[in-house]
Amino acid sequence: MLRSRLRGIPMPRRPNIVVCLCLVLAPLARPWVARADAPLPEPRKVTSVEGITEYELGNGLKVLLFPDASKPTVTVNITYLVGSRHEGYGETGMAHLLEHLMFKGTPKNPDVWKALQNHGANFNGTTWFDRTNYFETLAATPENLEFALQLEADRMVNSHIAQKDLDSEFSVVRNEFESNENDPLNILSERMQQTAFLWHNYGNPTIGSREDIERVPIHRLRAFYEKYYQPDNAILVVAGQFDPDKTLARINELFGSIPRPKRTIDPTYTVEPAQDGEREVVLRRVGDVQAVGCVYHICAGSHPDMPALDVMEHVLTADQTGRLYKALVEPQLAVRVRGSAYDLAEPGMLEFLAEVRNDKPLAEVRRIMMETLDGLARTEITAEEVERAKNLYAKQFDQAMNDPNRIAVMLSEFAAKGDWRLLFLYRDRVAQVTPDDVKRVAATYLHPTNRTIGMFIPVKSPDRVTVPPTPDLASVLKDYKGREALASGETIEATPEAIEARAARGTLPVGLKTVMLPKKTRGQKVTVHMTLRFGTEADFKNRVEAADMLGSMLSNGTAKRTKRQLQDELDRLKATVRVNSAQAGSITVSGETIRKNLPATLALIAEMLRESNFPEKEFEKLRKRQLAQLEQSATEPTVLASLEMRRRMVPVEKNDVRYVPTVSEQIERVTAVKLEDIKKLHAELLGAGNGEVAVVGDFDEKEVAAQLQELFGDWKSARKFERIAMPHFPTKADLIVIDTPDKQNALFGMAMNIPIRDDDPDYPAMMMANYILGGNANSRLINRIRQKEGLSYGTGSRFEASSLDRTGSFMVFGICAPQNSEKALTCAREEIDKLLKEGVSQKELDEARKGYLDQFKVSLAEDRRVAPMLARQTYLGRTMKFTSEQLDRIAKLTTDEVNAAARKYIKPAELVAVRAGDFSAKTKTSEPEPDKDEAKAPDKATDAKQPVAADKGA
Numbered sequence: 029m030l031r032s033r034l035r036g037i038p039m040p041r042r043p044n045i046v047v048c049l050c051l052v053l054a055p056l057a058r059p060w061v062a063r064a065d066a067p068l069p070e071p072r073k074v075t076s077v078e079g080i081t082e083y084e085l086g087n088g089l090k091v092l093l094f095p096d097a098s099k100p101t102v103t104v105n106i107t108y109l110v111g112s113r114h115e116g117y118g119e120t121g122m123a124h125l126l127e128h129l130m131f132k133g134t135p136k137n138p139d140v141w142k143a144l145q146n147h148g149a150n151f152n153g154t155t156w157f158d159r160t161n162y163f164e165t166l167a168a169t170p171e172n173l174e175f176a177l178q179l180e181a182d183r184m185v186n187s188h189i190a191q192k193d194l195d196s197e198f199s200v201v202r203n204e205f206e207s208n209e210n211d212p213l214n215i216l217s218e219r220m221q222q223t224a225f226l227w228h229n230y231g232n233p234t235i236g237s238r239e240d241i242e243r244v245p246i247h248r249l250r251a252f253y254e255k256y257y258q259p260d261n262a263i264l265v266v267a268g269q270f271d272p273d274k275t276l277a278r279i280n281e282l283f284g285s286i287p288r289p290k291r292t293i294d295p296t297y298t299v300e301p302a303q304d305g306e307r308e309v310v311l312r313r314v315g316d317v318q319a320v321g322c323v324y325h326i327c328a329g330s331h332p333d334m335p336a337l338d339v340m341e342h343v344l345t346a347d348q349t350g351r352l353y354k355a356l357v358e359p360q361l362a363v364r365v366r367g368s369a370y371d372l373a374e375p376g377m378l379e380f381l382a383e384v385r386n387d388k389p390l391a392e393v394r395r396i397m398m399e400t401l402d403g404l405a406r407t408e409i410t411a412e413e414v415e416r417a418k419n420l421y422a423k424q425f426d427q428a429m430n431d432p433n434r435i436a437v438m439l440s441e442f443a444a445k446g447d448w449r450l451l452f453l454y455r456d457r458v459a460q461v462t463p464d465d466v467k468r469v470a471a472t473y474l475h476p477t478n479r480t481i482g483m484f485i486p487v488k489s490p491d492r493v494t495v496p497p498t499p500d501l502a503s504v505l506k507d508y509k510g511r512e513a514l515a516s517g518e519t520i521e522a523t524p525e526a527i528e529a530r531a532a533r534g535t536l537p538v539g540l541k542t543v544m545l546p547k548k549t550r551g552q553k554v555t556v557h558m559t560l561r562f563g564t565e566a567d568f569k570n571r572v573e574a575a576d577m578l579g580s581m582l583s584n585g586t587a588k589r590t591k592r593q594l595q596d597e598l599d600r601l602k603a604t605v606r607v608n609s610a611q612a613g614s615i616t617v618s619g620e621t622i623r624k625n626l627p628a629t630l631a632l633i634a635e636m637l638r639e640s641n642f643p644e645k646e647f648e649k650l651r652k653r654q655l656a657q658l659e660q661s662a663t664e665p666t667v668l669a670s671l672e673m674r675r676r677m678v679p680v681e682k683n684d685v686r687y688v689p690t691v692s693e694q695i696e697r698v699t700a701v702k703l704e705d706i707k708k709l710h711a712e713l714l715g716a717g718n719g720e721v722a723v724v725g726d727f728d729e730k731e732v733a734a735q736l737q738e739l740f741g742d743w744k745s746a747r748k749f750e751r752i753a754m755p756h757f758p759t760k761a762d763l764i765v766i767d768t769p770d771k772q773n774a775l776f777g778m779a780m781n782i783p784i785r786d787d788d789p790d791y792p793a794m795m796m797a798n799y800i801l802g803g804n805a806n807s808r809l810i811n812r813i814r815q816k817e818g819l820s821y822g823t824g825s826r827f828e829a830s831s832l833d834r835t836g837s838f839m840v841f842g843i844c845a846p847q848n849s850e851k852a853l854t855c856a857r858e859e860i861d862k863l864l865k866e867g868v869s870q871k872e873l874d875e876a877r878k879g880y881l882d883q884f885k886v887s888l889a890e891d892r893r894v895a896p897m898l899a900r901q902t903y904l905g906r907t908m909k910f911t912s913e914q915l916d917r918i919a920k921l922t923t924d925e926v927n928a929a930a931r932k933y934i935k936p937a938e939l940v941a942v943r944a945g946d947f948s949a950k951t952k953t954s955e956p957e958p959d960k961d962e963a964k965a966p967d968k969a970t971d972a973k974q975p976v977a978a979d980k981g982a
Contacts, residue, residue: 068284071276077449079513080435083276087288088260091279092439092448094267096432098517098550101889102268103436104176105163106184107443109263110256112234113157113296113373121236122244122252124155125194125201129249130162132193134186137179141815144179145806146875147172148882155234158373159444165433167522167885168269174278180264181282184257189250198242199818199845205235207773207821207843210664212315212484213381220323220482221377223309228300230376258289263443267436269519300325300375302494307480314770316659317363319484320394321381322401324473328498329371329445335457336465337378337473341367342417343409343466344380344401348592349416355400356382357649361393363656371454373445375495378473385656390483398481405471409463419599421458426602427620429514430551446501452510517549517726522888524915528908531898532729538741539717542733543898545724549891552623554725557895558633559903560615562713564750568612568685573697574705577650578714579609579616581706584646586639591646597632601625605633612685613752615714620892623726627735634739640710647703658695665768666843667691669775669944672764676940677781677837679757686754715745722899724891756783756835759938766944774849774945777841778856780938784836786829787910792917793929798827800868800876800926801859802840804883808859813842819852820844831904838934846945853941860936867927877918884915 069086076082083091115122130153131140144151144164149172151164162180166172208214218233225231264283266275303325327333344352345367356362362382370376380401384393428434435451442450478493520526527545534542568575583605585591598605603621610616617637621629661667668691675688682689689697723732759780784791795803802809802825813823823842830836840860844852868876887893901907 068280071280071284075449077452077508077510078429080439080448081272082448085259085280085284087284087286089283089286090263091276091283092263092265093272093276094265094432094435095270095272096267096516096550097269097519098548099432099889100168100269100519100522101165101433101886102168102173102176102266102270103163103165103433104173104180105161105265105267105436105440106180107159107161107263107265107440108257109159109261109444110252111156111158111160111444112232112236113229114256115229115232115236118240119244119248119252120232120240121201121234122240122249123160124234124236125197125241125244126189126249126253127153127155127160127162128197128201129189129193129253130183130187132188132190132197134182134188136182136186139806140179140183141810142806142875143175145804145879147175148879148884148886149176150883150886151805154440156441156444157230157234157370159440161437161440163437165268165886167882167889172882173266173270173275177266177275177278177282181286184259184262184283185286187253187257189246189253191246194244194246194249196815196818199848200814200821201235201241202238203773203819203821203844205238205241206845208235209772212311212313213317213319213383215313216309216311216319216321216482216484217379217381219309219311220321220379220480223307223482224303224323224325224377224480225300228298228374229296230300230370230372230374255291255293259283259286260288261293263439263448265436265439267432296374300495303478303480306476309480309482311482311484313484314663315485316386316662317656318384318386318388318390319381319482320384320390320397321379321482322398323480323482324378324475324478325493325495326369326376326378326473327496328373328375330373330447330450330499330501330504331496332457332499333469333472333496334369334371335454336461336469337369338371338421338458339414339417339461340404340466340469341369341378341380342420343413344404346413346416347595348590349413351400351404352380352382352397355396356393358645360648360652361388361396363653371445374498383656385652385659386485390485394481394483398476401474401479402476404474405467409466409470411463414461414463414466416596416599418458418461419596421455423599423602423604425455426551426622427553427604430549430553432550446498447505449505449508449510450501453505453508514551517551518547520547522885524888524908524912527888527894527898528912531908533902533907534733536716536737536741538715538744539719540736540740541720541902542736543720543722543902544727544729544732545722545894545898546727546729547725549726552726553891554621554623554626554723554727555891555895556617556619556621556626556630556633556721556723557899558617558719558721559610559899560617560637560714560716560719561613561749561751561903562615562715562718562745563613563709563747565685565752567709567713567747568752569683571705571709572612572685573694573701574709575612576609577647577654577701578706578709579607580650581642581647582607582615582636582640582710584650585641585643586635587641588635588639591643594632594636598629601629601632603629603632605629605636607636611752613749618892618896626727626732630732630735630739637714638743642703642707642710644703647706651698651701654698655695658691658698662691663768663771665766665771665773665944666775668766668768669764669777669942672766672944673777673779673839673940673942676762676764677757677759677779685752713745713747715743716740717744718749720899720902722895722902724895724898751832754830754833754835756833757781759940761937762940764940764942765947766942767947768944769946769948771946772845773843774846774943775841775843776849776853776856776941776943777839778853778860778939778941779837779839780935780940782827782829782836782838782933783834784829784933785834786831786836788829788834790929790932791829792914793921793925794829794933795827796873796876796880796918796921797863797868797926797930797934798825798838799880800872801825801863801930803827804876804879806875806879808863809840809842809856812859813852813855817851817855819848819855823852823856831900846947849943849945849947853943857936860934864931864934864936867930868923870923873921873923873926877921881915881918
């Protein structure tokens with residue numbers, strides 16, 4: 029979990045008799061309206077740490093302000109200190125279900141999704157064990173900030189928690205629940221947690237029980253809302269570009285007038301007793317990969333032991349050097365190992381999991397895993413292992429602090445553990461961890477009697493561990509000051525014109541094209557994106573899979589460094605670099621670092637690209653990982669459905685490089701790849717003669733240009749590059765039904781090819797037609813299939829067009845319960861027909877256009893999006909002027925143009941349709957076909973180790 033320690037929705041109401049009776053009798057009766065009789069007390073400054081300042085309002089609301097003018101975005105995040113830990117008997121999943129209903133609207137904001145979408149917000153809500161949070165990131169304007177603040181103040185106390193909304197949302201949440209049921213490894217993780225915790229709610233998945241979700245009475249849900257969604261149980265964070273004084277004053281006006289409730293929230297008091305023996309759970313389900321894992325009880329996230337436990341988990345699972353990695357992955361007994369240390373408000377858990385192919389002995393893997401864990405405290409923990417973990421954390425922390433929007437959401441996790449300042453205290457504690465600390469926590473917690481073992485497919489003497497109590501954070505953090513805040517960057521308007529004015533383009537003598545965008549950034553961050561293009565169609569005949577594996581192999585070791593040493597050097601440089609094969613004939617490199625480490629990072633990228641030694645062991649590991657993924661996907665509805673659709677859309681012969689192979693054909697092809705094939709591709713084809721590199725951030729343009737010439741100036745491919753063209757293939761209408769037994773989540777979709785390019789006059793109009801149909805969170809498909817019918821957790825549409833070939837595609841997709849897939853597909857067809865027959869209205873176009881343009885503006889504020897955009901435009905011979913012109917065309921679109929484009933290109937008679945799921949007789953009759961006005965479909969359960977999120981679509 030050290031690797032992910034620093035990480036981060038749906039819909040309105042009419043009250044029924046039960047709800048009204050609850051409102052009359054409830055001591056916290058609502059709705060609330062602002063008081064105008066008495067002056068509000070001034071916000072009280074509590075503390076300030078590294079640029080983040082805490083205030084408290086008179087009603088108990090805590091406010092954190094984190095101003096940063098370097099990026100023209102602002103994030104508003106509100107965290108309520110309630111999660112699945114606070115749920116009572118029969119209420120599992122209530123916190124998460126309430127999160128969904130918070131998007132159903134208020135009298136003042138009747139359509140939350142639409143309002144957020146119209147403001148171009150990147151928004152979501154997530155629920156976890158100890159908290160629930162809602163955030164929106166918007167372009168930094170006074171109007172947008174005012175909108176976000178009034179929205180959160182309004183729905184804190186005025187949300188519709190109504191029976192009709194609960195009825196419709198049941199199916200959405202069940203659909204979310206059931207999508208997780210398709211992954212046996214996630215279910216194994218849940219089962220281990222449920223077995224490990226006999227009494228504490230940490231044993232219950234945040235998504236809850238299907239039975240509780242379906243049966244929760246509305247009055248209990250409303251009481252839960254009124255108890256916990258109050259100012260004295262919330263923390264509001266505003267981060268980004270804003271005026272702190274004006275914002276604080278406005279927050280006090282909007283939130284400060286909400287009265288402090290008279291009720292009190294009693295702290296949870298259930299303590300999990302010391303485990304009195306090893307427990308075991310065996311899971312048997314349809315699947316293609318075995319797994320074995322275990323869970324240990326550990327301390328609360330705020331306890332001083334937690335950083336050492338995190339480091340210990342990294343010592344055990346780190347790629348290349350981890351003890352479990354060496355014991356299981358290196359000898360090819362397991363495909364991968366992973367670990368997670370849950371740092372929660374109260375004593376939590378430590379989990380390890382190994383994925384094993386079916387031809388390997390699961391019992392032997394279990395034996396080695398347990399021996400490795402049991403023996404850790406008796407072995408030497410090296411300073412190098414500890415330093416590696418600490419460097420990784422330090423890099424991740426610094427990268428996170430460079431992005432206030434990310435920090436705004438991250439603070440939710442630490443606030444939920446007791447105090448937001450734990451974010452910085454935890455960093456300090458990690459920096460102080462020693463090998464002896466790791467050895468001590470291993471001896472304390474890694475006892476067999478403190479362990480629950482889980483096995484997925486095939487098919488212990490009292491030694492109890494008492495977990496220390498949660499620390500008194502008030503005394504621990506009483507005099508804590510933190511470190512000096514990072515320096516802010518400069519403000520640049522997020523427009524194509526402003527970006528183009530800064531961009532400098534050039535071409536190295538070897539042929540590599542460059543585009544540089546120097547600017548001051550927070551923490552002196554620099555983003556790099558590079559694409560190398562090579563070979564011809566003939567070069568990749570029978571070598572497509574080898575070309576696909578080439579990118580991954582380039583970061584597996586060089587003539588100077590092993591794979592582990594490469595990663596250690598990247599961590600030391602606080603750099604992240606990813607090398608991938610985008611498609612046959614291209615390699616992409618994306619990276620992020622800081623100004624002073626940019627030269628060393630670029631040198632390391634050049635070393636990976638030019639001096640890879642292609643280790644045999646790493647090649648075999650890569651092959652086995654790919655085979656395991658393919659074997660697992662052989663029964664996965666989403667994979668099989670999308671694969672079959674693509675095969676119908678690209679109808680070419682097997683020997684064509686564009687051919688889309690089946691899963692079994694992919695397995696055969698990957699098995700046949702030889703390491704020499706990859707080496708030969710690299711030696712014969714790769715070079716810097718055809719490619720582009722974009723650098724965005726805090727750097728010296730001349731110095732970087734000179735270094736790029738030094739690193740790549742003499743690297744020219746011996747063979748020519750010729751792009752592999754993609755012709756337009758007319759699609760033929762078809763219906764494909766794929767049965768996948770024992771998979772409770774299904775996929776439905778339709779697709780067709782379209783003869784269009786992204787510089788065609790019709791392109792902006794067709795793009796907006798798709799955006800209105802299914803390309804945003806307030807689209808027709810979402811409103812019909814998810815909001816009204818309650819059939820799907822996620823649905824939408826996608827339109828794409830090539831920049832070079834006259835070929836594009838249009839697709840509709842969604843997930844649902846198998847028994848609802850036919851109806852969901854019918855609803856999607858009806859919405860397409862309605863779009864073509866009735867067209868879009870002026871109001872609909874205006875709202876969608878505003879949302880799209882605002883959203884695009886937010887993307888232009890993200891360097892990680894701007895860098896590949898600049899590189900791609902350079903390849904196409906374009907500049908940001910092209911983007912500006914496209915946006916201008918969107919701004920001037922008429923409804924006639926949008927409707928004409930939709931009718932011209934979307935041909936229902938040419939759509940290839942697909943349904944994939946468990947369509948057995950048992951599944952079809954397991955749940956009656958829902959009525960039109962009822963909640964209808966089960967829902968997706970997210971990975972038990974991640975916060976459950978009401979995401980905005982597939």
